[in-house]
Amino acid sequence: xxxxxxxxSGHVQGVGFRWAVEREAGRLGVAGWVRNLSxxxxxxxxxxxxxxxxxxxDSCRTGPDTARVEAVDVSDVEPEGSSGFRVR
Numbered sequence: 001x002x003x004x005x006x007x008x009s010g011h012v013q014g015v016g017f018r019w020a021v022e023r024e025a026g027r028l029g030v031a032g033w034v035r036n037l038s039x040x041x042x043x044x045x046x047x048x049x050x051x052x053x054x055x056x057x058d059s060c061r062t063g064p065d066t067a068r069v070e071a072v073d074v075s076d077v078e079p080e081g082s083s084g085f086r087v088r
Contacts, residue, residue, distance in 0.1 A: 003047040003079040010070035012042045020064040025085040028052040035088035
């Protein structure tokens, strides 16, 4: 089990980024959540199989076609035992 917190910077709000993350997390079977931050970044938490979590993080490096990702900061966190994935 692997869990990470991801902060995505760039033009990532108002472009469908959170819904793209939710769709990809569901496809990969990753649990967690994604939300907009007041400073313009998007924050996500992924939890699950190591390969699936790594793939979810990789998908954040590009996002949807309308996004422009400038930076992705990833930090390991303790698993919470989450189930499902949701947009906050």
